[in-house]
Amino acid sequence: MSSSSSSLRSSLDSSQSLGPVPIQLDASNAQPEKPSLLRRLSSATSTFLLLNSEADSASGTHRVRSYSVSKVSLRSGLPDEGLGHEDFFGADNIHRSLTLHTINDEESVNNAELGEFFPETLQGQNVETTDESAPADPVRRRESTVATAIQKVTKKFGFWDDEFTSHRIAIVATLLQNYVFLLTGFTCALCIYWGGYYKRTSRYKNLQFAVMIADDEVNGLTPILGEFASLFFQNPTVKAYGNFDLWNTTRILSLADSHNITLEQEVLRQVHHQHYLAAFYVHANATAQMYEALVSRNSSFSLSTDLLSVIYETGSDYNAMTNSVSSVLQSLCQSFVTAIRTGPWSPFWMKVLDNSQIERVFSEAPSLLTSLPSFQIIDKLPVAEQVVQAPLQVGLIYLCIFTFFQFIFSVPIYMSVAAKIKGLKFVVFRIATAQGAYFVLSLSYVVLNTAFGISFTKTFGYSGFLVIWSIAFLTMSSIGSIIEILVLICIVLKPAMIGVCLLLVAVLNLAPTISPIYLCPSFYRYGYAMPVYNSYHLLQVAYFNSWKGHMGRHFGILIAWSITTNACMPFAMKWVSKKMQEKKVAAAAEAAKNATEKSKAKSNTQPPLTSPASAAIVSGAQKIQSRADE
Numbered sequence: 001m002s003s004s005s006s007s008l009r010s011s012l013d014s015s016q017s018l019g020p021v022p023i024q025l026d027a028s029n030a031q032p033e034k035p036s037l038l039r040r041l042s043s044a045t046s047t048f049l050l051l052n053s054e055a056d057s058a059s060g061t062h063r064v065r066s067y068s069v070s071k072v073s074l075r076s077g078l079p080d081e082g083l084g085h086e087d088f089f090g091a092d093n094i095h096r097s098l099t100l101h102t103i104n105d106e107e108s109v110n111n112a113e114l115g116e117f118f119p120e121t122l123q124g125q126n127v128e129t130t131d132e133s134a135p136a137d138p139v140r141r142r143e144s145t146v147a148t149a150i151q152k153v154t155k156k157f158g159f160w161d162d163e164f165t166s167h168r169i170a171i172v173a174t175l176l177q178n179y180v181f182l183l184t185g186f187t188c189a190l191c192i193y194w195g196g197y198y199k200r201t202s203r204y205k206n207l208q209f210a211v212m213i214a215d216d217e218v219n220g221l222t223p224i225l226g227e228f229a230s231l232f233f234q235n236p237t238v239k240a241y242g243n244f245d246l247w248n249t250t251r252i253l254s255l256a257d258s259h260n261i262t263l264e265q266e267v268l269r270q271v272h273h274q275h276y277l278a279a280f281y282v283h284a285n286a287t288a289q290m291y292e293a294l295v296s297r298n299s300s301f302s303l304s305t306d307l308l309s310v311i312y313e314t315g316s317d318y319n320a321m322t323n324s325v326s327s328v329l330q331s332l333c334q335s336f337v338t339a340i341r342t343g344p345w346s347p348f349w350m351k352v353l354d355n356s357q358i359e360r361v362f363s364e365a366p367s368l369l370t371s372l373p374s375f376q377i378i379d380k381l382p383v384a385e386q387v388v389q390a391p392l393q394v395g396l397i398y399l400c401i402f403t404f405f406q407f408i409f410s411v412p413i414y415m416s417v418a419a420k421i422k423g424l425k426f427v428v429f430r431i432a433t434a435q436g437a438y439f440v441l442s443l444s445y446v447v448l449n450t451a452f453g454i455s456f457t458k459t460f461g462y463s464g465f466l467v468i469w470s471i472a473f474l475t476m477s478s479i480g481s482i483i484e485i486l487v488l489i490c491i492v493l494k495p496a497m498i499g500v501c502l503l504l505v506a507v508l509n510l511a512p513t514i515s516p517i518y519l520c521p522s523f524y525r526y527g528y529a530m531p532v533y534n535s536y537h538l539l540q541v542a543y544f545n546s547w548k549g550h551m552g553r554h555f556g557i558l559i560a561w562s563i564t565t566n567a568c569m570p571f572a573m574k575w576v577s578k579k580m581q582e583k584k585v586a587a588a589a590e591a592a593k594n595a596t597e598k599s600k601a602k603s604n605t606q607p608p609l610t611s612p613a614s615a616a617i618v619s620g621a622q623k624i625q626s627r628a629d630e
Helices: 002-016 037-049 054-058 060-076 085-086 091-099 103-117 119-126 144-154 162-195 200-206 224-233 249-257 263-272 285-294 319-340 345-352 355-364 386-418 425-453 461-493 496-513 520-531 530-542 551-603 612-629
Strands: 208-213 243-247 278-282 308-312 374-377
Touching: 002 144, 002 224, 002 461, 085 496, 103 278, 144 386, 162 496, 208 224, 208 263, 224 243, 224 278, 224 285, 224 319, 243 249, 249 263, 263 278, 263 319, 285 308, 285 345, 285 355, 308 319, 319 374, 319 496, 319 530, 386 425, 386 530, 425 461, 425 551, 461 551, 496 520, 496 530, 530 551
Parallel strands: 208 243, 208 278, 308 374
Antiparallel strands: 278 308
């Protein structure tokens, strides 16, 4: 033994003499490296987001036990009421990620996880290998009398038993509370959606129409058609179907000259730029054209196409035109024909023409006197494909719903990352993950529309694919962030209201989109600021080539929603973390209070019986009863 130690000492001495000995620096004199500005900003933000672990410091045992229970509930697929659903939706992990823990706290949680899967590992830490350890207690076996007592005590109650009265009252109260929440959400959703259709015909007067009359007097010939059209659209009965703005030839010509276009082009411009939903146009010198056709007995002249026309664009507001405006236009055109049949049209021409002219017209072109002038309905932006109803109506609902689905599918990822990433990094990761999901889902939205034959090249060519993709992405980004914030709030306040909030978000966005705002009560004017409404009009530009003048406003509203909601996300997560901490403190205090009350109740009970068997029976029965009460 001495020889080996001496040889080892000599070898160490020889190794130390081979080279210079490194100089040890004094740690007190070392200058720490100054962190970068970006790192200091990140640390400051994380410090703002992180909370002190007051709830965890309240009771270490309660912390480990609650965490273990939540993990077991999550794996079983049936989370308990309370901590389980919060852990499933990620609120408990938000609290863990945004809470400052000590080293002992982290070790206790890790030990809880380790002991849950490998209990023998932690059990081995407390086992001593020396021979002086105390012998283990003998195993106690249950007597038959105890089993008999347990069978007598653990019986189930009937619903109408007196012992079940308190539980029965609690069940009824909970059901009534559930009905209140359900009826409130049900009523709000249906009232908002159905309110857009309530007394819609009484608001037809809000429809903006232009009546452009270019029929002037020519060679002393009275412009009978222009005068009759002006009187017709000023009739109080007709004005109940819209707000008609009368234009004369001078007004039309002044604007046409300023834009260097013709009268007909100016009429089209007013409709295309969405100043009016439609324009009733009396052609230039329509009465004079009719007179020339009668004198020349022109049988090819058509009173239904050459004198009057009404111009509109279905692509400017697809839902409004197909559901309401087109039917109003047809009713007005039919009413005009009915009114002119009993009006001065036929008597006027009988006075203007002599008998010989009238006879020649009846013999050569009788349709000129037997037919009546009517408006030709012209759709300048027709939408032939009926499949477009899917992305512009039902598709907008799916955009709202799938933003919530991506949140549900991402919860396991958030739960895994929350245990490893803290503070600002976790918040940034969560926002970036959601935006990535919206990026992929919006791409699939455009691809599916293309697969069903909806062309995206009508307005921007092949670049229209990217335009529609950006519209769908911004829509999902703005809607998804709103839904995620509401879900986090509901988890803390009332988890059962998550579905109601999702429904309300969808209804609030879709009601002013599917129902035209100008045909809805004034309450629905909030729809001008809703993401889905602006997305709907942007999609019409991309798919139908409607007017692009409002694209900047629509894109600006979507971007503002996306930035604002994502900026509010860290504050919402911090609020959720704070509320979770308060709930854990309250739960720990309640558990301590219940334990104290039970200990007092046990101390005030009668002393046990003298017989050991009777004492065992009473003790076992009390334990079973306490578990049943819990």
